[in-house]
Amino acid sequence: MSEACERTVGSAKPQLDTALTRLVGVRHPVVQTGMGWVAGPRLVGAVAEAGGLGILASATMSYPELAAAIKETRERTAAPFGVNLRADATDAADRVELLIKERVAVASFALAPRAEMIARLKDAGVVVIPSVGAARHAEKVAAWGADAVIVQGGEGGGHTGGVATTLLLPSVVDAVDIPVIAAGGFFDGRGLAAALAYGAAGVAMGTRFLLTRESTVPDAVKRRYLESKLDGTVVTTRVDGLPHRVLRTELVDGLERAGKVRGLARAVANAARFRGLTGLSWPALIREGLAMRHGRDLSWAQVLMAANTPMLLRAGLVGGRTDAGVLASGQVVGMLDDLPSCAELITGVVDQAVEILARLAATTAVEHR
Template sequence: MRTAFTELVGVRHPVVQTGMGWVAGPRLVAATAEAGGLGILASATMGLRELDAAIAETRGRTAHPFGVNLRADAVDAADRVDLLIRHGVRVASFALAPEPELIARLADAGVVVIPSVGAARHAEKVAAWGAHAVIVQGGEGGGHTGGVATTLLLPSVVDAVDIPVVAAGGFFDGRGLAAALAYGAAGVAMGTRFLLTRESTVPDAVKRAYLERGLDGTVVTTRVDGLPHRVLRTDLVDRLERSGRVGGLLRALANAARFRAHTGLSWPAMVREGLAMRHGRDLRWSQVVMAANTPMLLRSGLVDGRTDAGVLASGQVVGLLDDLPTCEELITGVVEQATAIVHGLNRTV
């Protein structure tokens, strides 16, 4: 299935596996690439040397294009960009809008730049700065999310820009891909659906916890890091919702220290990242500290398997999932179903 997105990136199918922290490692990314989609390696939870090794491992597992997700506000963002260029990574995706200079450096080196956006005005801004495509996530999506549904947000972005738009938030099968194409998108991006595949390294017990959820099994909370965050409803999340600000701040400080030790960042570097996070956003310092808390809460669940002590980011689509396909089975099934739907519509109109 060829679209403007597949032509731009050089993949066979317009299906993207998103850069989920602690989940999107070399095994999952390479399996997605081998199946014809675009796998995106999550780097926000990695130190620079760890990222270097992860890119090399992914390259060793597949010769097909893949991407790396970067934090535009990271203190070592420029070093990470140099790393992508040196390794010849095909795609750089960003959760926040990168500065025009960063986009230009990547584009000059032949790297495709794809920021994620949550509003049409954001898409217009990064398109004007030279971004090659955008991923737009509606409120159904997991992790940090907005309040506008994909069915409204997607057409507003498609109408606002003339670069390829990839739709995220609520997608899991070929019906969603066909619908996204009908809206004018050039592909779909999925997170929770890829988390629940056989190549995902998330512990089996955690995968079962996801598969047991219904459509009401997620909640949007600001108690994880101060920003709206869609996660599974768990006893821990309920406790976070009930906890006072002081208790939450002390817990966040402890987890910030653990994350510093894991990544090798110095305390001054973490402070600089906190300042970068506050720039352009109305965040209290307590919220900045809480943001450093997030990676370790996610790691407890997604890596350590601690459903009792970890936070499990999830899209609403989890309530419709009941299996663990391989990436090959998933992508092939999505594309075949979407193709059949599109051809069927052509015969009936």
């Protein structure tokens, strides 16, 4: 049997013991990513109770909402969980102090946190796990003291890169000496076994956890996801100027077809529609869009779309507007046709991976006789 498979004392089934489970103190090397508008206390609590690492999405929460979400998650589970932070948020330092005060186990980041932010969290005993899209980014945050990294291949949903997980993952594993968590294209035990074979310490899944019974995404939207095929997603820069993998919807198709003038008109209309939900003034909305440019040369349409992208996501993932919202999704959506509970999902993934690893180990032993 693989070295990753060890029988837990008093348990009837072997479990997967990896650098991730030891680092964070969870039972299973399975992570639920911090998806905006999706990863709230109900989903995160269910994942934690099932033995995985659930991560709250704080980028779409105000500071008081994050504090309340941490409290509610604590009421749902005593197991470790994490919070995803936006390193460039104006109140990022305050949120870091909140995680420390509330003794949150893990801080994850979509953008690389500053070295001093990593140091502050680590000094307080918080495990720091940034997400990266290239080996050089992993090397940088590892040098700054990050405890582990999540590496997402181009198959993943939301903001993503162009390199497939099968190439990106081994390049990062070879580059750093800290645990690497694989994301992008994972949904079952075969993927977990493959990731471990590549040298990863576990897998992170977003779309698969979005399509669970504990996910608060409206049922009609879940059905829209389940109807999608392997070619049902598209990587577009028309949403906010960054490569963004989303479901093909009427809104996204319209953005893809629109020229500059029409694109600007559509962006203004969308900004006006969703501005009321945020309470932001037009100047504040534009400032938010400019802040999200990340050094890229964006059109004014893209600046406006960048500013209200969270609200476009909210329209679909909370409001159920498949016609007017953006639905972030990994390509894996084309492989999914059910809505398991988080416990059923995690148990099934781990059991299948253990079986595969044991079978491969037995095959190797036979061949060497």
